[in-house]
Amino acid sequence: MSSPQDEAKGAAFPAPEPPVATPRGPTRRRQWLAAVFAILVVAAIVAVWVDERNADRRLRTEVAQRLAELDTTDKATRATVKDAQENLRDAQAKIALLENRLAESQTQQAALEALYRELAPARDEWALTEVEQILLLANQQLQIANNVSGALAALQLADVKLQRLDRPQFVPLRRALARDMDRLKAVPFVDVAGISLRLNQAIGAVDALPLALEERLPVAAPEAPPKDEPGWRRFLRAVWQDIRELVRIENLDRPEAPLLTPQQQFFLREQVKLRLLSARFDLLFRDQANFRADLTTADQWLKKYFDTRAKPVQSLLTLLAELRKTEMGAELPGIAGSMDAVRVLQLAREKRAR
Secondary structure (H helix, E strand, O other): OOOHHHHHHHHHHOOOOOOOOOOHHOOOOOHHHHHHHHHHHHHHHHHHHHHHHHHHHHHHHHHHHHHHHHHHHHHHHHHHHHHHHHHHHHHHHHHHHHHHHHHHHHHHHHHHHHHHHHHHHHHHHHHHHHHHHHHHHHHHHHHHOHHHHHHHHHHHHHHHHHHHHHHHHHHHHHHHHHHHHHHHOOOOOOOOOOOOOOOHHHHHHHHHEEEHOOOOOOOOOOOOOOOOHHHHHHHHHHHHHHHOOOOOOOOOOOOOOOOHHHHHHHHHHHHHHHHHHHHHHHHHOOOHHHHHHHHHHHHHHHHHHHHHOOHHHHHHHHHHHHHHHOOOOOOOOOOOHHHHHHHHHHHHHHHOOO
16 A cells, blocks of 8 residues: 555656657658758848848948038038139129220220211321422422432322321322322432532632642752761852752643732632532532533633642542533423322312312
8 A cells, every 4th residue: 555655756746658659760850851941041031130230231331421421512512602603793793894894995986986087087188288288398399409309208208198098089199199209210310419518528629729830840859968078068068959949940741821810819719619619509400511511611720720730639620520420310300290189189178078
C-alpha cells in the first residue's frame, strides 16, 4: 500500500508520459527546410529594412545638402539681382541724362541749321565780294606794275576761296579763273626783283668809276738803292726819279679820251645813272625795247668816257650785256574774263535779291 507521503509526491510530481514516437525521414527534412526558409525570409526582410533605412538616411542627407546649396545659391542670386537692379537704376538714370543731352544737341543742331540757312546767302555774297576785290588788286598789279607773279598769286587765292565754298553757281567763275591763270603762267618769267637789285648796285657804283681821261699807267716800282751807296749817289738817284716822272710816253691804241670839266664829269655820271634808273622803270613796265635802248646808251657812254681797262668798268659792261639779253615776252594778258564772270554773278545775285 502506498503511504500518504507517496501519494503526496505523486500528486506534486506527475508521472512522466510515455515517449511519443517522432516522425522520421521526409517529414523531418521539410521541417528543417521550412525553418531555414523562414530564417532567410526574416533575414531578407531585415536586410531590406536596413537598406531602406540607410537609403532614407542618405536621401535625407542629400536633400539637406541640396537645400543648403539652394539656400546659398538663393542668397547669391538675391545679391546678384539686387546689384542688377541697382545697375539698372543707374543705367536708366544715365539713359535719361543722355536722352536729355541728345534732345538739347538736336535742338542746338536745328538752331544752327536754321542759322546756317539764313547766313549761307550772306556768306556767299561776302565771298563773292572778297573775290571781286582780289581780282581788282590782281588787275591793278598787271596794269600798273606788270607784276605777273603777284597777279597769279591773287587769282590762285580767289580760286582757293571759291573751292572751299563748293557752290555750283561759282563754276563759271572758276573756269574763267583757270583760263586767266593758264595765260599768266605762259608768260616768260622775269626776275624783276633780282634785276632791279643789280641795277641799283650799278647805279651806286657809277660815282666810283674811273674816267678815260684819268687813265694812268701802272707806276713802276722804284729800284731799291744799294745798302752801302754814298749819299751823293742817293741824291742823284732821287733827282733822276723826279725827272722821269715829269715826262710820260704812252702808246695809245684807241681814240683820245675827250677832256671834260669837273661839271661835265658830274653831269656825265648823273646821265649814266639816269639811264640805268630809266631801264629799271622799263623793267617794271616790261617795256623791252626801251629797256634795251637805255642799257645800250649807258654801255656806249661807259665805253666812250670811262676807263674800260679798269675792273669796275669792265664788270659793269658785262652786267649791262647780260641784262640786254633778258626776254620779257609780248604784251601781258589781262584778266577780263574773270572780271566779267564775277560781275555777272553779282548782277544775278542783285536781281534775286530784288
